[in-house]
Amino acid sequence: MAGKGVAYWLMKSEPDVYGIDHLRQETTTLWDGIRNYQARNFMRSMAIGDQAFFYHSNTKPPGIVGLMEVIETGITDPSQFDPSSKYHDPDTNPDTPRWDCVRLRYLREFPRMLTLDQLKESFTVDELAVVRRGNRLSILPVPDATAVRLFSLLAD
DNA sequence: GCCAACGTTGGC
DNA sequence: GCCAACGTTGGC
Numbered sequence: 001m002a003g004k005g006v007a008y009w010l011m012k013s014e015p016d017v018y019g020i021d022h023l024r025q026e027t028t029t030l031w032d033g034i035r036n037y038q039a040r041n042f043m044r045s046m047a048i049g050d051q052a053f054f055y056h057s058n059t060k061p062p063g064i065v066g067l068m069e070v071i072e073t074g075i076t077d078p079s080q081f082d083p084s085s086k087y088h089d090p091d092t093n094p095d096t097p098r099w100d101c102v103r104l105r106y107l108r109e110f111p112r113m114l115t116l117d118q119l120k121e122s123f124t125v126d127e128l129a130v131v132r133r134g135n136r137l138s139i140l141p142v143p144d145a146t147a148v149r150l151f152s153l154l155a156d
Numbered sequence: 157g158c159c160a161a162c163g164t165t166g167g168c
Numbered sequence: 169g170c171c172a173a174c175g176t177t178g179g180c
Contacts, residue, residue, distance in 0.1 A: 036175075038175085135174090
């Protein structure tokens with residue numbers, strides 16, 4: 001990783017559960033409840049100052065709606081120890097927590113959603129994995145060159 | 157270590 | 169409601 005460039009990510013959430021409107025109201029949020037090792041590992045490789053595209057999934061149409069900034073990393077996900085949480089993990093252990101997460105800050109909402117259909121017209125699966133059919137990973141890296149093109153499309 | 161069964165995500 | 173894409177689990 002060269003110099004001080006920030007990395008870019010794409011993070012999915014269902015707007016009915018937690019959408020850009022919720023984040024704008026709260027200003028910051030803990031991105032907890034991630035129970036997929038690959039997604040967790042992507043969060044572990046995030047750095048403060050990285051930016052994440054907020055993607056609304058499982059909605060019509062799905063697409064990128066806003067931008068967030070990573071403001072804290074390496075946070076133990078408290079929901080894994082909460083028996084009343086749907087994210088409770090009975091197999092994790094307070095001495096060696098299995099799940100952690102990051103805190104994100106609202107930056108902005110884009111004037112228009114960049115829909116999945118539009119993304120498919122502009123990107124290959126190598127450039128932006130979310131365009132692959134059946135992709136279930138809720139956190140994905142976005143290559144720098146792809147981020148540049150995303151910002152350009154979102155500014156139009 | 158293989159692999160079938162199962163579960164989840166999420167678009168269609 | 170269906171199903172594609174995978175990750176996870178467990179029997180062997």
